[in-house]
Amino acid sequence: MAEEASRPLLNENSRPSSHQTSLTDKRQSSDSSPVQPPFELSSESTPLLLSREDDLSTTYGGVGPRRPSSTPQDFQSTNDSKKRRGRVRWPVFCILLSLIVVTTILIFAFVAPAVVKEYAIDATVFKPTNVSVESSTEDGIQARIQGDLVLDAGRVKKAPVRNLGRFVTWIGREAEAGQSEVRVYLPEYGNLLVGTASLPSVKVNIQNGHVNHVDFMAELAAGDIAGIRAVATDWLEGRLNRLLLQGKAKVPLKSGVLSLGEQMITDSITLNEDDFPALPKVNVSKFNVHDANSPGQDGAMAVDVSVSALVDSPFTLRIPPLGFEVLVPNCSPGDPYISVADVTTKEFPIVPGQPTSVHVAGIIQGLSDELTQICPGKKKSPLDFLVKSYIKGLQTTVYVRGADAPSLGTPGWVVDILKTVTVPLAFTGHALDNLVKNFTMSNIHFDLPNPLADPDSPESQPRVSALMKVLIGLPRQLRLQLDVPQVRANADVYYHGNKLGFLSLQEWQPANSTLLKDVDGAPALLVDFAMKHVPLQVTNEDVMTDILQALLFQGNQVKLTIAANVDAEVSTGLGNFAIRDIPAEGVVSVKPPYGGSVDQLTPRVESIELGPTAESSLVMKAKVNVTNPSPYSAAVPFVDLILVYNETKVAHLIAHDLKIIPGVNSGIHADLQWDPLELSGPAGVIAGQEMLSRYISGYNTSVTIRSYKGTIPALPKLGKALSKLGLEVQIPRIPVPGNPDGEDGKSRFIQGATLHLWSSTAEFTLSSPLSNTTIEITSVEANAFYQKHEEVGKINYYIPFSVPPGLSRSPRLPVEMNLNGIGYDALKKALGGSLKLDAVAKIGVQIRRYSTTFLYHGQGITARVKF
Numbered sequence: 001m002a003e004e005a006s007r008p009l010l011n012e013n014s015r016p017s018s019h020q021t022s023l024t025d026k027r028q029s030s031d032s033s034p035v036q037p038p039f040e041l042s043s044e045s046t047p048l049l050l051s052r053e054d055d056l057s058t059t060y061g062g063v064g065p066r067r068p069s070s071t072p073q074d075f076q077s078t079n080d081s082k083k084r085r086g087r088v089r090w091p092v093f094c095i096l097l098s099l100i101v102v103t104t105i106l107i108f109a110f111v112a113p114a115v116v117k118e119y120a121i122d123a124t125v126f127k128p129t130n131v132s133v134e135s136s137t138e139d140g141i142q143a144r145i146q147g148d149l150v151l152d153a154g155r156v157k158k159a160p161v162r163n164l165g166r167f168v169t170w171i172g173r174e175a176e177a178g179q180s181e182v183r184v185y186l187p188e189y190g191n192l193l194v195g196t197a198s199l200p201s202v203k204v205n206i207q208n209g210h211v212n213h214v215d216f217m218a219e220l221a222a223g224d225i226a227g228i229r230a231v232a233t234d235w236l237e238g239r240l241n242r243l244l245l246q247g248k249a250k251v252p253l254k255s256g257v258l259s260l261g262e263q264m265i266t267d268s269i270t271l272n273e274d275d276f277p278a279l280p281k282v283n284v285s286k287f288n289v290h291d292a293n294s295p296g297q298d299g300a301m302a303v304d305v306s307v308s309a310l311v312d313s314p315f316t317l318r319i320p321p322l323g324f325e326v327l328v329p330n331c332s333p334g335d336p337y338i339s340v341a342d343v344t345t346k347e348f349p350i351v352p353g354q355p356t357s358v359h360v361a362g363i364i365q366g367l368s369d370e371l372t373q374i375c376p377g378k379k380k381s382p383l384d385f386l387v388k389s390y391i392k393g394l395q396t397t398v399y400v401r402g403a404d405a406p407s408l409g410t411p412g413w414v415v416d417i418l419k420t421v422t423v424p425l426a427f428t429g430h431a432l433d434n435l436v437k438n439f440t441m442s443n444i445h446f447d448l449p450n451p452l453a454d455p456d457s458p459e460s461q462p463r464v465s466a467l468m469k470v471l472i473g474l475p476r477q478l479r480l481q482l483d484v485p486q487v488r489a490n491a492d493v494y495y496h497g498n499k500l501g502f503l504s505l506q507e508w509q510p511a512n513s514t515l516l517k518d519v520d521g522a523p524a525l526l527v528d529f530a531m532k533h534v535p536l537q538v539t540n541e542d543v544m545t546d547i548l549q550a551l552l553f554q555g556n557q558v559k560l561t562i563a564a565n566v567d568a569e570v571s572t573g574l575g576n577f578a579i580r581d582i583p584a585e586g587v588v589s590v591k592p593p594y595g596g597s598v599d600q601l602t603p604r605v606e607s608i609e610l611g612p613t614a615e616s617s618l619v620m621k622a623k624v625n626v627t628n629p630s631p632y633s634a635a636v637p638f639v640d641l642i643l644v645y646n647e648t649k650v651a652h653l654i655a656h657d658l659k660i661i662p663g664v665n666s667g668i669h670a671d672l673q674w675d676p677l678e679l680s681g682p683a684g685v686i687a688g689q690e691m692l693s694r695y696i697s698g699y700n701t702s703v704t705i706r707s708y709k710g711t712i713p714a715l716p717k718l719g720k721a722l723s724k725l726g727l728e729v730q731i732p733r734i735p736v737p738g739n740p741d742g743e744d745g746k747s748r749f750i751q752g753a754t755l756h757l758w759s760s761t762a763e764f765t766l767s768s769p770l771s772n773t774t775i776e777i778t779s780v781e782a783n784a785f786y787q788k789h790e791e792v793g794k795i796n797y798y799i800p801f802s803v804p805p806g807l808s809r810s811p812r813l814p815v816e817m818n819l820n821g822i823g824y825d826a827l828k829k830a831l832g833g834s835l836k837l838d839a840v841a842k843i844g845v846q847i848r849r850y851s852t853t854f855l856y857h858g859q860g861i862t863a864r865v866k867f
Helices: 002-009 018-030 042-049 053-060 072-123 159-172 225-236 382-391 412-418 541-553 676-680 682-696 716-722 822-829
Strands: 124-136 140-151 174-177 180-186 192-199 202-205 212-222 242-255 258-272 282-291 301-309 317-319 322-328 338-345 348-350 356-364 395-402 422-428 436-447 463-473 483-495 498-517 523-538 558-572 575-590 604-613 618-628 633-645 648-660 663-674 702-706 727-730 750-756 761-768 775-786 790-797 801-803 806-809 834-847 850-866
Touching: 072 124, 072 159, 159 174, 192 225, 202 212, 301 338, 322 382, 322 412, 348 356, 382 395, 382 575, 395 412, 463 575, 483 523, 483 541, 498 541, 498 558, 541 558, 541 716, 604 663, 633 682, 648 676, 648 682, 676 682, 682 850, 750 834, 775 822, 775 850, 790 822
Parallel strands: 436 575, 436 633, 750 850
Antiparallel strands: 124 140, 140 212, 174 202, 174 242, 180 192, 180 242, 192 212, 242 258, 282 301, 301 356, 317 348, 322 338, 322 395, 338 356, 395 422, 436 463, 463 523, 483 498, 483 558, 498 523, 558 575, 604 618, 618 663, 633 648, 633 702, 648 663, 702 727, 750 761, 761 806, 775 790, 775 801, 775 834, 834 850
């Protein structure tokens, strides 16, 4: 019996001890035949003396090579020796057994607990295969933990601990941990209790390399809620670089029927910055805003949002219904956030490696004054900053904070944690590049500045009035009843990509808005308003020159790009509030003011009067009739233009308080300040005489009208820039009182003549356009021709005579006849009739103080011939 019991402890590879060798040798000397002894003392001691790791793995960790069975000869030899050695065997066995028991007690009582504990800590490997939160409880959560537990002796570095641990676990085979609690602390936060895990009893095989599949439920309860909030805040604000976790558990252990008592297990782990989960990137897949239709929510706005995010969670979670408060940034970073909406979520799962989809429903009951009021020292409100960031497609950040639970399904401890944790939520806005679908201006009216205004002052800017119509494309997600009662804007004006200037509409303008559908079926808002007397600040005179050249001289239509930042007062169920700096861009087509042809202006002089005169200058006050073929109107308080003839300045054309409307404009007052000597010196006098000669002679005479630095005194730079351009116009004929069109339909200074052959004199019918002034002719030096080249006679007369307004006859002027010429023969043949003659005359004129001479060319003058 003793032999059979001892055999499992034997090993073929074990070497006998010295004591073994001595006993064997003695038996061999007394017995001639080498018989295997029935009991060897070393058979009990050999396993405790093994030191090779391979032998231990064979003996205590798995199945080793079996010892061959005894032969019949061995068995017979044993029987033959029983009687002789029985008395010695039993005392030795009892002594040896007693020693083993004492040694085992000493090992397990004093040595093994510490060593085995160290072995268990180093060798235990747990690989979770699934961790899921099954449900929420009033104090925490209930989690299901599944995984593989194995003791790997190879992880133990100390050989004595490794060998003894493998022996003990081989002996024990199974161990059972009773129900226990694991407490997790944060030593760096004053030993803050994070939570407590209640673990059920778990029985596992503790032999080396044996894989245990464990599956159990654990109750996890939250610890110090206020302390957890502080840690969460440090993490969200980027102050948490590392976190030391320490776990403590008192676990009752037993192996089989042997109780090992309660063991205190303590371990710690350090999480570095890279170990912390990052805030997930949120993708907004649906965003709808509409008027709330539920009872009791009149005037509220409902928001439906669907978001998805890849949550970095190592285990499956099922999140209960939650309530949140949505906040937006205030004016300054240090100011508290502004609450804008309450939102709720339904229960949703989080699965590792899969995107999480969440449906969020919210209600906006109203907009607080904090959100819509202008920030101190700025021109925008917090709402303006939020809207501008969104519609420009920039990254927009809002903040989410827990609120009261929406239902009884949300544990109180979850609500307590979320209510004091604010999480930033960054998402990319929706760039509304095509926000303005159409942009038109009609009934355009221009006001030139006050001539007495200081340059660069607001009063010195030209002003524009127009009826604006803006078609605004709305996002399909926006289904609100809204109205825009007022607007204002600042707009930059561009021509061919170059900035002309800007329009500053600083005052709120009443507006009308209509919701409609665009051609593609998308919702749109048509806003129309009157823009009245808005200053146009011209910042680039060269661009203005290009525009006027295209309009006035090339007759081309001009397209101006207007890029505006619009402030709109929006009226919704939430009330009225202003949204500022909404980007708007459109193209406005400006037609040529006279249809591309100067002739369409058809200027006509209704009357002309003489004003102040000087020796070399005079003022002619005219009343003009002009047709404006364009749809534009203008108000001109003062304008001073230069009249240029043959590139020589000869006069100023000045107008006061002009009001030009589309169509016929009559009774326009303009002053012609004739002063060629002052403007251009002697060259100006010559040019002026030449211009008067052609005009008085009845020829179509054109002059160029140009601006200069003083054209608009309040805008000297603009006047100087426009001086590069010139508008060529034909001088309108001046009507003559009593005979507006002359005898042949032309207004000429000499309307006709009568020749007296007997007295050799001539008298002329003269036409004076001055209705209130008598002109004095101071000298006449004239030659008359027949058939352009045959001289008829000449006049040299130096006695002044008067020419009253309208038609009048001159005194008889002596004529020196050319009696030998063909012309004289023609005169005699025309006696009693008339003859067409040409004349060239140098005439001296005195108009009050002003005096000049001009050369008159008369063609086809009807001369009556009398005896």
